Structure formats: structure tokens, C-alpha cells
Amino acid sequence: MENTINNELLSIPIVDVIDRYSYVENFFDFVGLKEFDKKQTMKELVASFSDENLDDLGIGREQIIDNFIAFMEKMSESIEEESNSVNSVTIIGGYNKFNEKEDISITLKKGEIISIVGPTGSGKSRLLEDIECLAQRDTPTKRQILVNDKVPEEDKRFSIENKLIAQLSQNMNFIMDVTTSEFITRHAESRRIKNIDEIVEAIIKCANDLAGEKFSPDVPVTQLSGGQSRALMIADTALLSKSPIVLIDEIENAGVDRKKALELLVKREKIVLMSTHDPLLALMGNKRIVIKNGGISKVIETSEVEKDNLEILSKFDYKVLKLRNLLRTGKEIDFNIKDYLNI
């Protein structure tokens, strides 16, 4: 909060301050002030205290003002964070490709991973795009997206500063010719991160763990391969993005370790939505949305049996990944594959 604002707060009647920022009443509770004339300004109030009053409260005259300003600053900070905090996203149905009503309303909660499944061309990416732009019945599907049960404010839809959503894209065309480390540094700067060098190093290391062939921080971003740039985007989103909603359109075609990538992305309390054709990723969700003909046809909770099956599938997948690495490094798969896969 600017100093001028603080000064104003000290010079207008306390009733008006309370009117504007109702939480200010907590401050008076904290310092133990119960009955006083709220038509006074904060300055007048403090001036009206006798030394005896101050002794009772156990606080100095100046200190009350300092604490008051500190309290207001702290509160306005947490309010800013709160306004960016997302506890739920609700998708209110629109129409499918045949113009049939999508009779559904689904609420997704913080900490949930939701997979989106359905045949090619069915509308998975479309659903992600609807969430991306916080659709208000103004996209081809006519869906509406609510955040925390409310229609999001315009600035949440259109300003970059307040963006609620991080979307992974493989499209790096928008990036000028800078090195990988410069690129991440700029990103980190724009997000007002303090320990920039550390975070840049961590992101590049993380991207290298995900990608196959390692790359150095001085490589221009435009020269990274598809898989490498995807790995960089995943690492960047996982470590740098503060957005409470993460959208992932098909991690599996990126050639990166998709399970590791997903684990990285869902580490924090976010809402993660990912479209996928991959059974392993689909079952890693808490829920899955089934899309048919452009509409949501079902929402399925991942059952206990499915979770057990996921474990077996993961072991199997690990073995297949090992085969991939053997092939990538020029080895031959000439051993008994039935024994190897235990099938």
C-alpha cells in the first residue's frame, strides 16, 4: 500500500475505514480497544489516549500507528493473494457439435488432477481452451466457466499479470532468439522472483532430467528440439508458475518422461487438467471427463480397483520405457520379450 494511502487511512473517520476494509475491526480487537468513538480519525484516536490508557494497552503512541499501518499492509497483501487463490473451477455445460445440450455442471477442487479422454477430434483441446479463456458462453461450445463459484472478473480473463491459468504449449515461435538461461531469467524477473540464479539453474536441471539428450544453458531456445522445449516449458511451469490452474494438452507426444512430468506439475496445491490418450495418465487423475462429439458425456471417479490396476500398469510402463531407451541408444530388442514383460 502506498504511503499516501496510509496517510489517508490515518486521517479519515475510522467508521469510513471500516466501511472500506471491514477487516480493520480485527486490528482494534488485537490491541484490545473495544469502546471508542469511531467518528474520530486514527490520528485523533491515538492523540486522545492518556498515558494511563496506553499503559493499560501496553503499547506506545507511535507504536499503535506503526502497527496499524503494518497490519493494513499485511492484510492488503493477503487479500491480493486471496483474490488469486482458486478453490474451485466449475464447468457449466453448453452444446455439443450436434447442438445437443450438454446437461452438466462439474466443479473441480484445488488439489485435484482431472484427465480428459475421448477419441481424436472429440473436443478435448476445446474444453481446455474454454477453461484457458474462462469462457462465458462466448466460444463455439457456449460453455461457462466459474471460478470459486463466481463469474471471473474481466481482469482475470484478459490480463497477463493476474492470469489464473498456466498452459503448456509446445509452440515456441513467440520467443525471440535468446539463450535458454536468458529466457528463463526473463520469465523469473517478470514474476518478481528473488533468487533468480538458483531458480534458473533448477529449471534447466529439471528440464534436462525430463528430456533425453541434455542441453546447455547457452543454447538458443529456438534450437531446442520439440521434446527439449516441451521439457523446458514443463520445468518452467512447475517451478516458476504461480497460476493455480494448470492445463496440459497431451504430455505423451513430447518424448519426455510423462509420469515424472506430471508428478512435477501436480506437486503443489493446484487444479490440473490434462487431455490424454494414454491409459496411465488417464488413470493418474482423480477423475476423468469423457468427451464425445464435442460434449462432456460422463465424469468418472477413479475407483480403488482402477488405482490398483494403475500400479500394475506403472510397472509395465517402466519396462516399456526401458525398451524405449534401449532403442534410443542403438541396442537391439532380441531377448525374450514375453519373459521380460512377464506376460
Ligand SMILES: Nc1ncnc2c1ncn2[C@@H]1O[C@H](COP(=O)(O)OP(=O)(O)OP(=O)(O)O)[C@@H](O)[C@H]1O
Ligand atoms: N461443442 C463443440 N461445438 C462446436 N465445435 C466443437 C465442439 N467441441 C469441439 N469442437 C471443435 O471440434 C474440433 C476438434 O476438437 P479438438 O481439437 O478439441 O479435439 P481433440 O479431442 O483435442 O482431438 P485430438 O485427440 O486429436 O487432439 C475443433 O475444431 C473444435 O473447436
Ligand SMILES: [Mg+2]
Ligand atoms: Mg487435442
